[in-house]
Amino acid sequence: MVLETAILIGLLFSVATFLILQKSFVRILFGFIILSNAANLFVLSMSGSPDGKDGPVVLSDQPMVDPLPQALVLTAIVIGFGVTAYLVILLYRIFLDHKTTNIDELYAEDLFNEAGAEQVNFEIEPANAREAKEGGS
Amino acid sequence: MNIAAFPFLLPFLTAILLLIWRNPSDLRRNFILASVIGQNILAGWLIYEIFTTSKPIVLAIGGWTPPLGIVLVVDLLAAIMLALSSLMLLGCVLFRYVSVSSSIEHPLREPLVQFLVAGINLTFITGDLFNLFVAFEIMLIASYALLTLEADDWDVKQAFPYLSINLVGSALFLIAVGFAYGIFGTLNIADIANTALSMQDDPRVTYLGLMLAVVFGIKAGLFPLYFWLPNSYPILPASLGALYSGMLTKVGVYVLLRTFTTMLPESLSGVHLLLAWMAGFTMIFGVLGAISRNFVRGILSYHILSQIGYMVLAIGLFTERAIAACIFYIIHHIIVKATLFLIGGAITCLNGTDNLKKTGGLWAVAPVLGVCFLIQAMSLAGIPPLSGFWGKYLIFVEAVIKGQTVGGYYYFLVAAAVLAGILTLYSMLKIWNEAFWKPAQPGHEPRLDDKRWVGMTAVISFFCVISLAIGLGAEGVFQVADKAASMAMDQDMYIQAVLSARGKGVAPSP
Numbered sequence: 279m280v281l282e283t284a285i286l287i288g289l290l291f292s293v294a295t296f297l298i299l300q301k302s303f304v305r306i307l308f309g310f311i312i313l314s315n316a317a318n319l320f321v322l323s324m325s326g327s328p329d330g331k332d333g334p335v336v337l338s339d340q341p342m343v344d345p346l347p348q349a350l351v352l353t354a355i356v357i358g359f360g361v362t363a364y365l366v367i368l369l370y371r372i373f374l375d376h377k378t379t380n381i382d383e384l385y386a387e388d389l390f391n392e393a394g395a396e397q398v399n400f401e402i403e404p405a406n407a408r409e410a411k412e413g414g415s
Numbered sequence: 416m417n418i419a420a421f422p423f424l425l426p427f428l429t430a431i432l433l434l435i436w437r438n439p440s441d442l443r444r445n446f447i448l449a450s451v452i453g454q455n456i457l458a459g460w461l462i463y464e465i466f467t468t469s470k471p472i473v474l475a476i477g478g479w480t481p482p483l484g485i486v487l488v489v490d491l492l493a494a495i496m497l498a499l500s501s502l503m504l505l506g507c508v509l510f511r512y513v514s515v516s517s518s519i520e521h522p523l524r525e526p527l528v529q530f531l532v533a534g535i536n537l538t539f540i541t542g543d544l545f546n547l548f549v550a551f552e553i554m555l556i557a558s559y560a561l562l563t564l565e566a567d568d569w570d571v572k573q574a575f576p577y578l579s580i581n582l583v584g585s586a587l588f589l590i591a592v593g594f595a596y597g598i599f600g601t602l603n604i605a606d607i608a609n610t611a612l613s614m615q616d617d618p619r620v621t622y623l624g625l626m627l628a629v630v631f632g633i634k635a636g637l638f639p640l641y642f643w644l645p646n647s648y649p650i651l652p653a654s655l656g657a658l659y660s661g662m663l664t665k666v667g668v669y670v671l672l673r674t675f676t677t678m679l680p681e682s683l684s685g686v687h688l689l690l691a692w693m694a695g696f697t698m699i700f701g702v703l704g705a706i707s708r709n710f711v712r713g714i715l716s717y718h719i720l721s722q723i724g725y726m727v728l729a730i731g732l733f734t735e736r737a738i739a740a741c742i743f744y745i746i747h748h749i750i751v752k753a754t755l756f757l758i759g760g761a762i763t764c765l766n767g768t769d770n771l772k773k774t775g776g777l778w779a780v781a782p783v784l785g786v787c788f789l790i791q792a793m794s795l796a797g798i799p800p801l802s803g804f805w806g807k808y809l810i811f812v813e814a815v816i817k818g819q820t821v822g823g824y825y826y827f828l829v830a831a832a833v834l835a836g837i838l839t840l841y842s843m844l845k846i847w848n849e850a851f852w853k854p855a856q857p858g859h860e861p862r863l864d865d866k867r868w869v870g871m872t873a874v875i876s877f878f879c880v881i882s883l884a885i886g887l888g889a890e891g892v893f894q895v896a897d898k899a900a901s902m903a904m905d906q907d908m909y910i911q912a913v914l915s916a917r918g919k920g921v922a923p924s925p
Binding site: 361 | 545548549552555556559560563568571572574575578579582583585586587589590592593594596597602
C-alpha cells in the first residue's frame with residue numbers, strides 16, 4: 279500500500295509537471311489541478327499505512343490511522359478548489375480578451391519593456407480612468 | 416484578557432462588515448480609518464508589552480493545550496512586523512483617500528485589502544506550520560483578487576505568471592508541511608523545534624530546510640525564483656503597490672527568519688550558506704534589472720529584489736547581530752520602499768505618466784515631493800545618516816567578520832552588496848534627473864490644477880518623517896531589533912513559552 283501510493287504520487291507529479299510546461303492554457307489548467315491533487319495525496323499518505331487499522335470515525339479496539347493528515351487535507355482541498363475556480367475564470371478572461379489559448383502567441387509581441395510600459399494605464403487608480411472617460415462624474 | 420488573536424480578528428471582522436456594508440461612502444471610509452488606527456494602536460501596545468516583559472504572548476485556540484491544537488504566538492519579531500503591516504495599511508488607505516474619490520471606488524477593494532492584511536497578520540502570529548499555510552492562502556487569494564480587480568486586458572495577462580508561480584509555491588509548501596509532519600509527527604513550531612534539537616544530523620531535516628527555503632524564496636523573490644515579481648507589481652495602483660511592495664515579499668523574509676531561527680536547528684549551516692549566495696545573486700541581478708527599466712514603478716519593483724538580497728544575506732550569515740541587522744533592515748526597507756512607490760504615484764498624478772522619457776519639471780512645482788524623494792532614495796542607497804546606511808553597515812560588518820573567521824568567499828558577498836548599493840544610487844539618480852530636474856516635456860507639463868497631489872505629498876511626508884526618525888534614532892530602533900533577534904533565536908525560551916501554555920480545560924491525554 280505504501281509503495282503503490284508512492285508510485286502514484288510520483289506519477290501524478292510528473293504528469294502535472296509535464297502538463298504545466300505545455301503551451302496551451304487548458305493543459306496548464308489541468309496540470310495545476312493534478313498538481314494540487316498530488317500534493318493532497320502526499321499529505322494524506324503521511325498518516326501511514328492503513329493496513330489493519332480502522333478509520334478514525336468510531337472508537338474500536340483496533341488501532342486507528344492518524345486522523346490529523348485527513349483533517350489537514352480537507353482544508354487543503356477546499357483551498358485548492360477555490361484557487362482553481364479563480365484560475366479558470368482568469369484563463370477564461372484572458373481567452374476572451376486575446377482570443378487565443380496559446381502562451382506563445384499571448385506573450386509574443388510584448389515583453390514588459392518600453393513598448394509594454396506605454397500600454398499600461400498610467401492613471402493613479404484604475405477607477406480614475408473610468409472617471410476620465412465619463413468626464414469627471 | 417489574551418489579545419494575541421486580535422491582530423488577525425480586527426482586519427478580518429472589518430472586512431466581513433465591509434462586505435455587508437457594500438456602498439462606498441465617506442462614512443464607510445471613516446469607519447475603515449478608525450479600524451486601521453485601532454490596529455496601529457494595538458500593534459504599538461503589543462510591542463511595548465512584549466518589550467517590557469520579554470515574554471511572548473501565547474494563545475491556545477479553542478482551549479486545546481499545545482502541542483495538540485493551533486497556537487497563536489506573538490513574540491517581539493511578530494509584534495514589530497504587525498506594527499509595520501498596520502502602518503503600511505494606514506498609508507495605503509490614506510493615499511487612496513486622497514487620490515480616489517469615494518463615489519467611484521470599487522465596493523470590493525476595501526474589504527479585499529482588509530482580508531489581505533488579515534492574512535499577512537495571521538502569518539506573523541501563527542505558531543503552527545499548517546496554520547501558516549492557511550494564512551498564506553488567505554493572503555494570496557486576496558492578493559490575486561486585488562491584482563485583477565478592475566484590471567484591463569493587459570493587466571490580466573501580467574497577473575497570470577504571478578498566479579501560476581504562487582500556485583506551484585503553494586503546492587510545494589503543502590508538500591513541505593506534509594513532509595514536516597512525516598519527520599516530526601507534529602506541526603507546532605515550538606514542538607518541531609523541540610524535536611529537531613535531538614535530530615541535528617538527520618539529513619531529512621536538511622532536506623526540509625532546503626524545501627522551505629525554496630518555498631519562501633518564491634514568496635520573498637530570491638534569485639532564481641523572482642521572475643514573477645517585476646512584471647506583476649507595476650500593474651497595481653500606487654497605494655496598493657506600496658502595500659504589496661512593503662509587505663508581501665517581506666512576509667517571505669519573515670517566514671524565512673522564523674523557520675531558520677526559531678524552528679529549525681542552528682546546525683543547518685549548508686542551507687544558510689546557500690541562502691547567502693542566493694542573496695548575493697539576487698542583489699546583483701535585481702539592481703541590474705532596475706537599471707534596465709525606464710519607468711518609475713518598474714525600477715522600484717526591481718529594487719525590491721535587490722533589497723531582499725540584503726535581508727536574506729543577513730539571514731544567511733546567521734549570527735545574532737546579523738539577524739538583528741536583518742530585522743532593522745526590514746523595518747527600514749518596508750517604510751522606504753512603500754514611500755517610494757507612493758512618490759511614484761504622485762509623479763504619475765502630476766505628469767500623467769511615469770515613463771521617465773516623458774516626466775520632468777517636478778522640482779520647480781513640487782519641491783517638498785522632491786526633498787521626500789531625495790531622502791528616501793538616498794536612504795535606499797545607504798547614505799549616512801539615513802536609515803538604510805545603518806542596516807547595510809551592520810550587515811557588511813557581520814559579513815566581513817564571517818570572511819575573517821569562516822572563509823574568504825564571504826568577501827565576494829560583501830563586494831556584491833557594495834556594488835548593489837552603488838548601482839542603486841545610480842538608478843535612483845536616474846529617476847531624480849529625469850523626473851525632477853529635467854525641464855517639463857511638451858504635452859506632459861505638471862498638472863497643478865489636479866489638487867490631489869497636495870494630499871499625496873502630505874501622506875508621503877508623514878512616512879518620510881518616520882523614515883528619518885529611524886535613521887537618526889537608529890540606536891533605539893536597533894535595541895528593539897536586537898531584542899527581537901535574541902528572542903527569535905532563543906529556541907528554549909520559545910519552546911518553554913508555547914508548551915507551557917494551557918487552554919481552559921485540563922490537558923488531554925495523548
